[in-house]
Amino acid sequence: MLRLRAAGCVFAENEAALLVAENRPDLDDMVRRRVGGEPLEYVLGWAAFAGIRVAVDAGVFVPRHRTELLVDEALNLCEPDSVVVDLCCGAGAIGAVMLARMPRLDLYAADIDPVAVATARTNLPPERVFEGDLFDALPGHLRGRIAVLAVNTPYVPTDAIALMPPEARDFEHHVALDGGADGLDVQRRVAGLAKEWLAPGGSLLVEASERQATESAAIFAAAGLSTRIVEDDDACVVVAVLGR
């Protein structure tokens, strides 16, 4: 604990307890990695997210607690056996929580980063996780059938990555962070294709910063979807619905 505190870990006591609880023979090495600035979740190999443990490999986006709002909103829109896609899935945290809460969902996931895909295949049924660029990765039979599309795109403006905490900017793959000049480039690409993939009446949910939410909603509205913004103290989620 003293080594973690000396290294400036804000929650040194909690972190030390978590590292010790792993009961691994390489505890010294784990402490050295954490003191070196690696995210705690990479050292542990898992992240706590919405009540479950999600495996996370080095470089893969660490699920953030603020994304639990998107999960809750997505679950509210699901029937027990809805077709759901976790696009830009990272470790597959969103899909894993949705399946834990509604095990009959017909759930698929995809990501462009092969390391994220490999990780997501440990958190989700592996045959349901695909690798590729946005919708290109998905099986064609999902076209026009997705009831709930949860898509936590990268949305950090390129210039703001340098201002992120070192744990994010130095350790997470930049493809997981970089949303282009205003942070909304990937969302624009998603919006351009969403109508083709959503079922009639289907919903898309995307996270944005408070500053971006109005523009994000405008992007999906311009693509022909009805939009609303849901927010809590930590997060904003744009919900965009395709008319029937």
Ligand SMILES: C[S@@+](CC[C@H](N)C(=O)[O-])C[C@H]1O[C@@H](n2cnc3c(N)ncnc32)[C@H](O)[C@@H]1O
């Ligand atoms: C902000 S992270 C979100 C990860 C996960 N959904 C979560 O909430 O923890 C964004 C993810 O989008 C993926 N990504 C970025 N560009 C992509 C693209 N063109 N197609 C598919 N996935 C992409 C990244 O690899 C990264 O895993």
